[in-house]
Amino acid sequence: MDAIELLTSQHRSLEALMKAWMDGPQSQRESLFKRVGDELTVHLTSEEQIFYPAVKEKRTEDILLESLEEHLSLKRVLADLVELAPDDPAFEPKFHVLKEQAEHHHKEEEEHLFPKVRKLLEPMALNTLGQQMQALQQQLKREGDPREIVTEQTDKAAPLE
Template sequence: MDAIKLLTAQHRALENVLKKALQANGAEQYALFKQGADELSVHIASEEQIFYPAVKAKRTRDILLESLEEHLSLKRLIADLLTLKPADDTFQPKLKVLSEQAEHHHKEEEEHLFPKVTKLLDDKELDDLGSEMQALQLALIKHGDPRKSAADETAEAQPL
């Protein structure tokens, strides 16, 4: 699958699950948060480990560095939320910020990074990249609880 189409589809799915989490309560809200956090964590990992290095070019460097800082912020929010329960006063506001920041990050990638990438890579390269990303994502899911791995990566942004 084309890497950009894969990432864009995942953006919409992540936004949807986080919006559902914001509308839910109690155990359902926490289950939806965990689902979203796992999906977001494997998405971020595949971008950082595969997509960003593959598209690193002079014309994308600034966007990628900003994206990595946004990933760090998202990981920190996931880490914070994992220590809370939905009944805690700060759970709902942090979940809302996570949702808003994820949506903002997705919009920036789709408007600024992806158009440049489509000029840098041909269809086969994008398909190969997408397949590699999907394989990594499946491995991370199979390993279990990807959100916990993301929560462990909060000291600094991943290097480019």
């Protein structure tokens, strides 16, 4: 799958999961949060380790640096949520912040970064990136509870390598 199509599809999936968390019964919130946390973590990680480095050389550095700062903000809120009990009074407001920040980040990428990348990279290169990202995401999920790793990634934005 094309990397941009993969990321855009994951944006919609994450947004749907977050909406399900907000609209769903209290009894499903803990399991839905774990899914949101895991899916968000593997998405961010694959962008940082594969997609962003691949497109950095194509005159996108300004957008990527902003995206990495947005990732840091998402990781900080997610790390706070991972540490909180689901019934903590601060959990729901923090989840709302996570949802809003994720939606903003998705919009920024889809409106500014992805169109630029689509013009700069050939379809074959985008397909290769998509395959690499899917492989990394599957590996992270096999290793278990990807959301737990964000607690160690909140001091500074990931480097743009």
